[in-house]
Amino acid sequence: MVFLTAILILFSIFAVVKIYLKLTTGRCRSHTCLVGKTAIITGSNTGIGYETALDFAKRGARVILACRNKSKAEEARSKIISETGNDNIVVKIVDLASFDSVRAFAKEINETENRLDILVNNAGVIGIGDDTSRDGLSLVIQINHFSGFLLTNLLVNLLKKSAPSRVINVSSLAAEGAKNLDLDQIAKHTSVMTDYYNSKLCNILFTQELAKKLEGSGVTAYSLHPGVVKTEIVNNTSGLLKIGFSFLMKFFSKTVEEGAQTTIHCSVAKGIEECNGEHFSDCKRVKAYKTARNPGLAKKLWEKSEQIVHLQPNETQL
Ligand SMILES: NC(=O)c1ccc[n+]([C@@H]2O[C@H](COP(=O)([O-])OP(=O)(O)OC[C@H]3O[C@@H](n4cnc5c(N)ncnc54)[C@H](OP(=O)(O)O)[C@@H]3O)[C@@H](O)[C@H]2O)c1
Secondary structure, eight states: OHHHHHHHHHHHHHHHHHHHHHHHOOOOOOOOOOTTOEEEEETOSSHHHHHHHHHHHHTTOEEEEEESOHHHHHHHHHHHHHHHOOOOEEEEEOOTTOHHHHHHHHHHHHHHOSOOOEEEEOOOOOOOTTOBOTTSSBHHHIIIIIHHHHHHHHHHHHHHHTOSEEEEEEOOGGGGGOTTOOTTTTTSOOOHHHHHHHHHHHHHHHHHHHHHHHTTTTEEEEEEEOOSBOSSGGGGOOHHHHHHHHHHHHHHOBOHHHHTHHHHHHHHOTTOGGGTTOEEETTEEEOOOGGGOOTTHHHHHHHHHHHHTTOOGGGOOO
């Protein structure tokens, strides 16, 4: 009897949380048409990035799938074309674990594209441990922050020429966990979760500083938390972490279609320009997390990031 009651209570808690999540999931209500517009989405062969690309394709955009794996990206491209009938979907290869690859990708875009209306820095990883990139950095921080920073700088001229245009940085509530961001140690592996927390806080701080630098240019920037979303992101984790994440994703997650809504909202919703540099969740502007309300930290991160990616004066207009 006690066992049955416990099961019933647990089941009720699950049901209430599930219903709460469904009711509070934000949806992008904008009907903005993207015909004649070009969007780049990193990591768009799967997960939130794929759903974002699918939505932009439905709106008529030219969509550039910026992915590291050609066959996965081509598969995604075929699916998007067959589902939307929009064949203006292009695959371009970029490995965010390499600054050379980011520079080569940006060079090609700058040489071949006339415009860039939306840049979504979406690609992200968690749990690839203490692997170091060929640039000598912790892979997680390089993929999740430094490469997006570099890519945005390299493409900002094209974004400015296409204004009004937008930069969207997909962050996470996990940024709240980055209690002691140490910029001197930022490039080094600490622990699986700390690397991820730090990288997601960097996404928000980068957005804040970028927005300041872009003021008056017609280009605006937003960061966001997509929610807990059932994707492949936990595939690289192991042990208890994997069990915990898998549990969360099985019972308390959004679908990928729901998880892409805030990215889509920040990319296409009209009238959010006044929120330049702000953070969004469930398609609403939210107060920056405590860790992201640190005067001066965003500027310091920007300067550190310039050093780490070896940004040259002729590479950016920021
Ligand atoms: N899912 C969640 O609950 C959640 C919650 C908060 C925030 N987020 C954020 O949402 C974003 C998207 O994540 P997701 O959940 O959609 O994960 P996902 O399904 O694992 O997708 C991640 C994408 O990033 C790509 N990627 C990884 N490393 C790359 C590299 N070196 N170069 C280029 N692309 C690379 C992956 O490519 P491959 O397929 O080739 O690996 C994949 O396309 C991430 O920034 C994540 O931090 C997710």
